[in-house]
Amino acid sequence: MKTENQRGWLFVLPVLLLVAFNALIPLMTVVNYSVQETFGNNQFFWHGLGWFEDILRSERFHAALGRQLFFTFTILAIEIPLGVIIALAMPRKGFWVPVCLVLMALPMLIPWNVVGSMWNIFTLPEIGLLGYFLNDVLGVNYDMTQQPVAAWITIIVMDVWHWTSLVVLLAYAGLVSIPDAYYQAAKIDGASNWSVFRYIQLPKMKRVLTIAILLRFMDSFNIYTEPFTLTGGGPGNSTTLLSIDLVKIALGQFDLGPAAAMSLIYFAITLAVSWLFYTLMTKDEQ
Amino acid sequence: MALELRDVTKTLGAETHIYPTSLKFEAGGFNILLGATNAGKSTLIKLMAGLEKPTTGEVWVEGQNVTGVLPQKRQIALVHQFFVNYPHMTVFENIASPLRVQRMSRSDIETRVRAAADVLQLGPMLDRRPQELSGGQQQRCALARAIVKESKAIFLDEPLANLDYKLREELREQLPDILGERGTVVVYATSEPTEALLLGGKTALVHEGRVTQVGRTTEIYHMPTDLTSARVFSDPPINFAPVTKKGDEIWMGESITWPVAGDVAALPDGPFTVAIRPHHITPFKSDQASVEIHGPVKITELSGSESVAHFEINGEIWVSMSRGVFPFRVGEMCKFHMTPDDCFYFRPDGQLVAKGRRNG
Structure with missing residues (x-):
């Protein structure tokens, strides 16, 4: 027999309150700002969808979005294959397994702003180890504070250094969960290394790779701290990614309305692309 | 091939x-x-x-x-x-x-x-x-x-x-x-x-x-x-016990004994290990020559057609498996029957030396 009462709500209430205060209410505040205009003095005027229109038409937003997409897809194109290759090359048993795992985990343990500062100092032409080596030893003119290309290369290399490990660890977890029996069956069939990768390892890693791609997409699409500490969005606006631009509008210019509208558009894009990725990657499982 | x-x-x-x-x-x-x-x-x-x-x-x-x-x-x-x-x-x-x-x-x-x-x-x-x-x-x-x-x-x-x-x-x-x-x-x-x-x-x-x-x-x-082979090839596990041959009799512990027959008669006096499969130990008398043994029941298992009882005898746990449903109770002293003709006899080093007449 089933008795019905409302007691269940009591159990949900704490979570509901927590989510309300750390997610829903702040988000609603942003929604509130995005449809109003303010001239200070805590006075607000209804502005409808005006800010959204402005942002979507703004060339500055288009440029930042373009840079953001370029950044995200570049690092995905490097980190995912590289991570899989490293995972494949890692030992499966023995003394070196924990050593490799710890070495892999190290970059991820470093706080984001520290990573940014490290790479900043590392690549500065006069004082940085790499900067000095490139400029004064190899004679390559490399200065990320002056050259957009150098700034981009540094940002991408930094992100690859910081986050490829995540892909490695996920792919490795997928690899070690494949029972030996599969490799034995492949050996008896006489399958080549490529076939083993294509028909056993890759399909078995598919789930973890889906997660790796999603995590890396969301994380890199929302990246702020590392490029901000490294280049501050410069030289000029050449490495001003979406989040850096957003902070400039919100806190630099204190344009609350446009910044709020931009936040919501930003959020919607992240959500939509993540959903698209997930649906595409898992569609043959349904 | x-x-x-x-x-x-x-x-x-x-x-x-x-x-x-x-x-x-x-x-x-x-x-x-x-x-x-x-x-x-x-x-x-x-x-x-x-x-x-x-x-x-x-x-x-x-x-x-x-x-x-x-x-x-x-x-x-x-x-x-x-x-x-x-x-x-x-x-x-x-x-x-x-x-x-x-x-x-x-x-x-x-x-x-x-x-x-x-x-x-x-x-x-x-x-x-x-x-x-x-x-x-x-x-x-x-x-x-x-x-x-x-x-x-x-x-x-x-x-x-x-x-x-x-x-x-x-x-x-x-x-x-x-x-x-x-x-x-x-x-x-x-x-x-x-x-x-x-x-x-x-x-x-x-x-x-x-x-x-x-x-x-x-x-x-x-x-x-x-x-070892007897142990590997028996399910439930085959029962073992140390026995001693004294003249025309085999003694298991102080109280259980049976007369030698067939191959067994030719063995020298001394210690041996006897092995008998669980389905040769039954709660009913199956043969004229069968020996009665007693022990407290430790575990019982009933399947639709078979009854299994684990019981203690001379410090060993033995298993009896028989066709039919028998109401064993855990902790109760029970009477079982075994027929010496179903036994295997091993030397102390583990080699088979004799077997009861019904084993092939």
């Missing part, structure tokens, strides 16, 4: 997995490797298949030394306890995969895959993927992959272990038909004595890295040459 291990050993570091072993298996019927988990059955299979290299010794197939030859060059097939199929390929593609590697023509592949699928009743499932199949069907798919190509030997490493009871029975009944008379050496590893008896053929008993006895399955069941 014959497959032979000649003085093969396998050591890994300081651990010995296989002690010197020689075995010869021939085509026709099952060649069973029977032993507990970790006894070395899988290692023996891997050595025969070429997945592992023997530390010393040789592997011969059809009069040729194949030690060190890669598994794919040996024309063999292996079916695992786990259902090993390529996850993203259809059943058809899975069964076809060994033939594709051999670069067989498209039409030949089609005919052969359909034939193998028919034998394994997978005809209607050829377009599905392995994860859409039941466990039994997945293992059928793996079996189809094994029989679709011409092979000199097929190894089955506890192929039914991960199936539930019903499917296991069903597939086991069909296995002889599936593997058929194809001039292939069939090696079948199992940890279940009952399975070995049901499949028949020839059995090698494996215990802690050694083959303790080889022979026709029914023969070695009726005549274990030593204590």
Whole structure:
């Protein structure tokens, strides 16, 4: 027999309150700002969808979005294959397994702003180890504070250094969960290394790779701290990614309305692309 | 077709997995490797298949030394306890995969895959993927992959272990038909004595890295040459007790005794170990010569048709298994009967020296 009462709500209430205060209410505040205009003095005027229109038409937003997409897809194109290759090359048993795992985990343990500062100092032409080596030893003119290309290369290399490990660890977890029996069956069939990768390892890693791609997409699409500490969005606006631009509008210019509208558009894009990725990657499982 | 291990050993570091072993298996019927988990059955299979290299010794197939030859060059097939199929390929593609590697023509592949699928009743499932199949069907798919190509030997490493009871029975009944008379050496590893008896053929008993006895399955069941073999080939476990022969009598403990008969009469006086299978110990008197034994019941198990009681006797736990339903109660003293003619007698070093008249 089933008795019905409302007691269940009591159990949900704490979570509901927590989510309300750390997610829903702040988000609603942003929604509130995005449809109003303010001239200070805590006075607000209804502005409808005006800010959204402005942002979507703004060339500055288009440029930042373009840079953001370029950044995200570049690092995905490097980190995912590289991570899989490293995972494949890692030992499966023995003394070196924990050593490799710890070495892999190290970059991820470093706080984001520290990573940014490290790479900043590392690549500065006069004082940085790499900067000095490139400029004064190899004679390559490399200065990320002056050259957009150098700034981009540094940002991408930094992100690859910081986050490829995540892909490695996920792919490795997928690899070690494949029972030996599969490799034995492949050996008896006489399958080549490529076939083993294509028909056993890759399909078995598919789930973890889906997660790796999603995590890396969301994380890199929302990246702020590392490029901000490294280049501050410069030289000029050449490495001003979406989040850096957003902070400039919100806190630099204190344009609350446009910044709020931009936040919501930003959020919607992240959500939509993540959903698209997930649906595409898992569609043959349904 | 014959497959032979000649003085093969396998050591890994300081651990010995296989002690010197020689075995010869021939085509026709099952060649069973029977032993507990970790006894070395899988290692023996891997050595025969070429997945592992023997530390010393040789592997011969059809009069040729194949030690060190890669598994794919040996024309063999292996079916695992786990259902090993390529996850993203259809059943058809899975069964076809060994033939594709051999670069067989498209039409030949089609005919052969359909034939193998028919034998394994997978005809209607050829377009599905392995994860859409039941466990039994997945293992059928793996079996189809094994029989679709011409092979000199097929190894089955506890192929039914991960199936539930019903499917296991069903597939086991069909296995002889599936593997058929194809001039292939069939090696079948199992940890279940009952399975070995049901499949028949020839059995090698494996215990802690050694083959303790080889022979026709029914023969070695009726005549274990030593204590270990008797232990490996009995389910539920065979009962043991130390006994002493004094003149014309055998004494078990202080109170149980029976007169010697047959082979046993020729034994010298002294200590022996007696072994008797659980189904020869019954709660009712089955024979004129049977001996009465008593003990407190520790555990009881009732299946639909059999009653099992674990009871204590002279400090040993013995098992009685009998047809019919008997109401044993845990903790109660119970009376059991055993017939000396069903006993095996082993020397202190474990060798069989005599057996009761009813054991073959």
